[in-house]
Amino acid sequence: MSGMNLTLKVWRQKGPADEGRMVTYHVEDVSPDMSFLEMLDVLNERLILEGDDPVAFDHDCREGICGMCGMVINGVAHGEQRATTTCQLHMRHFKDGDTITIEPWRAAPFPVVKDLVVDRSAFDRIIQAGGFISVPAGSAPDAHTIPVKKADADAAFDAATCIGCGACVAACPNGSASLFTAAKITHLGLLPQGQPERDSRAKAMVEQMDAEGFGGCTNTGECTAVCPKGIPLETIARMNRDYLRAK
């Protein structure tokens, strides 16, 4: 099989406190059927054998659902292919001779751990602040006690599909976590079960988002554009509404 020859410019950074830089690699004979991460796997196998440090990157499910993977490819979070996580991106979207720049998510609340790996624990803490419905196991009423309008259930589901990847933050010129936070506020706020804590949830999650050092939203819309799950901008309006209401 005659594959593509590509030039990769990859961000290399040894540890959180180290300086980083872009390093250039050449990869040859890349099959168009490979996934982007498989291409990096092959590069890494090679680096190991040559006695170099392989490029560290996060990944797990490799099917677009766990939210672990994520890199900025040619300036775009998860690459230019829409509604796609990095692990779902395939090499057939590149051409022989292309140069591909690969960088980690950039945002102060997402410090680089190593190479392309960043620390996204800030997201967990935003959920801790209120991204839940308090219900101890065993205390729930029968599931059919409260009917939920199908439209609400569907809209809640749409928001609930967020995989917590952080691409929205990486793409936002303000480093804002609004889309992620709003997705959870919308999911829970649309359901009858989520009503009792709706106000306190919005308030607490917004405050935590700020405390983590994320920027504010100026409705730029870059986040939705790169979001692999297409979480809509509307969720941010809802977050704002709930927050203002909670005051």
Place this chain on the structure above:
Amino acid sequence: MTATIDRGSATAPVLPPRSGGSQQKQNAGPARERRGFLGTSTGKKAVMAVTGAVMVLFLILHVVGNLKVFSGAESFNEYAHWLRHVGEPAVPGRTVLTLIEVVLLVSVVLHMWAAISLTRRARKARPVKYAARRKSQASGYATHTMRYGGVVIVLFLIWHLLDLTFATVNPAGAAGLPYDRMVQGFAPERWPVTLFYTLALVMVGLHLRHGLWSAFQTLGLASGKAYRPLKLAAAGLSAVLVLAFLSVPFAILIGVVK
């Protein structure tokens, strides 16, 4: 597939962000601060939206007033006079105008304060730029002009007030009637002034094109199907405002109004 490395072709080093975040132990993130409304980014945005809306209302009134130029010097001067004396004698002269001025001043100050504070927060949140040129994935260049657009508008306002309100830089001087100040201010030989106004108004237009629908979003009034009509209306209203404003200086420039 094979892979090789160009050792040595590394580009210039980029320092990691200085924020202490990187040293944090996992889970031990910053504690939530119970800040007041104005302390949160969402609160600040709401302030911007409300003050922005106030300013937009003013601009609409303002442009309607300006258009009176076309009904002649009399009408325009009367309007200017009326502005200063409306409500008399129930309230002392200039009460309403002063009220407007105070509201506007507070709005501008709050709006700018929120803008600056949010901009600084954004800079801190995104200290490192991407090496690859960022391609905007969302359409709308207007969005990216908000901050420097705002600065241009402030500079314009300063000039504008000196020019037409205090008339310190106006050829007709403080003593001149409003109509004369206007006509002389935009006299053909003062074309650079007109050019500056034009530029400023384009900035205002862009600012509002994004700002108008953005304010709805910020206040949580936008939703799914409303985006398209909202954005269209925002674009329409900003275009109308800009053209209406510009019609006056250009009318003077080409001599339709003298």
Place this chain on the structure above:
Amino acid sequence: MNYTVGEPIRDTKAPDGPIEERWSKRRFAAKLVNPANKRKLHVIVVGTGLAGGSAAATLGELGYNVTSFCYQDSPRRAHSIAAQGGINAAKNYRGDGDSIYRLFYDTVKGGDFRARESNVYRLAEVSVNIIDQAVAQGVPFAREYGGLLDTRSFGGAQVSRTFYARGQTGQQLLLGAYQALERQVAAGTVKMHTRHEMLDLIVSDGRARGVVVRDLITGEIETHLADAVVLATGGYGNVFYLSTNAKGCNTTAIWRAHRRGAYFGNPCYTQIHPTCIPVSGDYQSKLTLMSESLRNDGRVWVPLRKGDDRAPGDIPEDERDYYLERIYPAFGNLVPRDIASRAAKNVCDEGRGVGPGGLGVYLDFADAITRLGRDAVEKKYGNLFEMYERITGENPYEVPMRIYPAVHYTMGGLWVDYDLQSTIPGLFVIGEANFSDHGANRLGASALMQGLADGYFVLPTTIGDYLAGGPFGEVDQDAVDEAVGQVRGKIDRLLSVNGDRTADSYHRELGRVMWDYCGMERTDESLRKALERISELRAEFWQNVKVPGDGEGLNQALERAGRIADFFDLAELMCIDALHRTESCGGHFRAESQDADGEALRDDENFAYVAAWEYRPEGGPVLHKEELKYEYVKMTQRSYK
């Protein structure tokens, strides 16, 4: 074959009496912990999937002092997130004749009579509460226009008992558990350690008292002590290298516990899912599952003639072999997973497979499109078609899909009693990590049910009973040092070989051996060959692997190498188990044991038992048999003709 037979297991601690009353009986008999003492009782939960996440959240809520670990950067990323199809529950919301008893019956039968009746009954009983719990947490299940929950029939079940949230049921259920867990983290009852990998179990005075973990970011080796340890570390399908599991899924946690004395139950029971996207090249890193629902409308076929390499569209109707419809006229394309998988393998072995390497069969929607129209097909399967196209670059509306079976789920795991306690007191095992309630074959939509049943409802009761029997005294420092020493020793050894092959390349080769010789079809000969190859490969691995870098700081290659080292040992046990079980049952197909039609033939006379293997450093493992008794469901031979 190198193993010995030891004492059978006589008591599984299941109460006796009528099956419907056993769980209530057990619950009532369980000792309670004084609420004031709970805070002082420390429980470690390893894993944050459906099982571990729900367990840690519930134990935290009850007031225990919980420490939880996962290797990902957030508990929300546990592999449960990937489950698509749905979750079963005997709610009978449809009034279509479902009941706890029927779910119990179907599960026992589906498991090909190799599961424990008491456990399965409890699972069916608790299934009802899971749905209530999930809905109250805000899990956005699919609903009907009337506002009530929608269900569908799944995996050949004749009642509609599968609750689902589009194709992301696992994700939504996991997020529910994750949110409950984070709530406890905020409340201070759970301490969460992400990016920490458990590398050994600390057993002191015969009881599980802690774990040795590596902080994957700093490389630090830490010890955490507790009154009880819960393992919820998921399945080990990655022993095959290519599987539908996430890349990080591993056996390390349970394997280390096994080495410390926990018996391993039924290691050879693996489920192979028939509808996965086939391998496209040797760089392939994982396989993607396509929902089974595709078989509702797609027709499976291969060319009639060997080596027919014409494009599918050029092959006329009478030169195609719709082999499932041909062999199983009653069930057609809807035969159970194991049967569909094996049939695909058979036609490919005959040289009639399609696509690269001849490892694929067509799943054709042309008829469905003509019958229902493209729009209807798109509405039903649009997402799946898109996913397929994204991966293969082919448009399934125009060209038939290519599918091939792939390893999907492991029914085996650490042996546990009715209380979910392993043979090491104080070590509880839940979710896919235990040998589970599924017998030799898992029905679709049952793993989510089991994980959540274990975590929300079963474990919190039974672990309390154990903890009430404490306190268990000081942990022996020597035991701690020994475990840490083991962990350090293994890491140092891996780093010092410095050979000339990567760990991944060994993993790929091991996977190949397992797939070829211990995969869909196993024979005495193939398994012996596998055992030979595994021991050669393992020896070579320890002499020639190259692991870059050092143990300090993030070193993903080191993490992988450590997991692969354990896979070698597990693979060996799987083959021994498969070799000793000369019958065919469920997902375990021994070619020597089939009926005249080529179907799996059970040998209830000799194999109606759980094989629980005890680790021995020398002389091979020891087999302990737990006899299976069927008091409620009559043993019958499965037939899908």
